[in-house]
Amino acid sequence: MNNKFCIKDRVTVITGAGGVLGGSIAKSFAQEGAKIVVLDIRQEQLETRIGEIKQAGGQAIGFVCDVLNMNSLEETAKKIEEKWGGIDILINCAGGNIPGATLTEQQTVFDMKIEDWEKVVNLNQNGTVYPCLAFGKLMAKQKKGSIINISSMATYSALTRVPGYSVAKTGINIFTKWLATEMAQKYGEGVRVNAIAPGFFIGDQNRSVLINPDGSLTERSKKVIAKTPMGRFGDIKELNGCVQFLCSDAASFITGAIIPIDGGFSSFSGV
Numbered sequence: 001m002n003n004k005f006c007i008k009d010r011v012t013v014i015t016g017a018g019g020v021l022g023g024s025i026a027k028s029f030a031q032e033g034a035k036i037v038v039l040d041i042r043q044e045q046l047e048t049r050i051g052e053i054k055q056a057g058g059q060a061i062g063f064v065c066d067v068l069n070m071n072s073l074e075e076t077a078k079k080i081e082e083k084w085g086g087i088d089i090l091i092n093c094a095g096g097n098i099p100g101a102t103l104t105e106q107q108t109v110f111d112m113k114i115e116d117w118e119k120v121v122n123l124n125q126n127g128t129v130y131p132c133l134a135f136g137k138l139m140a141k142q143k144k145g146s147i148i149n150i151s152s153m154a155t156y157s158a159l160t161r162v163p164g165y166s167v168a169k170t171g172i173n174i175f176t177k178w179l180a181t182e183m184a185q186k187y188g189e190g191v192r193v194n195a196i197a198p199g200f201f202i203g204d205q206n207r208s209v210l211i212n213p214d215g216s217l218t219e220r221s222k223k224v225i226a227k228t229p230m231g232r233f234g235d236i237k238e239l240n241g242c243v244q245f246l247c248s249d250a251a252s253f254i255t256g257a258i259i260p261i262d263g264g265f266s267s268f269s270g271v
Helices: 020-031 043-055 070-084 114-142 163-187 219-226 236-247
Strands: 011-015 035-040 059-064 089-092 145-150 191-198 258-261
Touching: 011 020, 011 070, 011 114, 020 035, 020 043, 020 059, 020 089, 020 236, 035 043, 035 070, 043 059, 059 070, 070 114, 089 114, 089 236, 114 145, 114 163, 114 191, 145 163, 145 236, 163 191, 163 258, 191 236, 236 258
Parallel strands: 011 035, 011 089, 035 059, 089 145, 145 191, 191 258
Antiparallel strands: none
């Protein structure tokens, strides 16, 4: 029986797969039988992720790759094509905020270092655009494929303290819509581009901002929970199902969409 939700044997490239978000998605896709290509700039995290997937019975290969270097990306694309014949899915998980680009409560935007602004905007914007170009070219040739970008709640309304990250992720929104249009009009309906917009999840990058050393919620966390109708933070695994759906044939008429996975945060006015 044909299962439209099936992603078995689909070659799935995941940037930043050594991180928490990319790792969670990689392992969930491997469990469903996808062929995983682990990409990360860090050799140790790369090897760890590949080992985890293989130990669980999944298929995985990996390459050290810099998402801000087109030569590195294009060389990696060639290696993947030689190994597995093409690319079915690209999930752009490389990104995140950096400490210097997160303002403290005492700082204003005028205290922000320009070099930190440039780093966070470059990583979160071009670090998605460049892989879309390098790997999307193979999808265009195949006339089939699914690209998933990572947006953010920082694009729905202003979140204090993270200006660079907010601007970069907002750029990802319009790029997702733009590329979805470009691919469909010039390469056919088989190439789709969508994004998810995660709500608030506790991870290594934001733990100190959301959780006090004693494990209690910070004032920022309390504000987040108060505006989240479900009244809790998300579990990183709760992103996996939506991503799998968007990459499957069940989502064949969905492109250019940005889907919030946020416990209702983006829907609630706070009143």
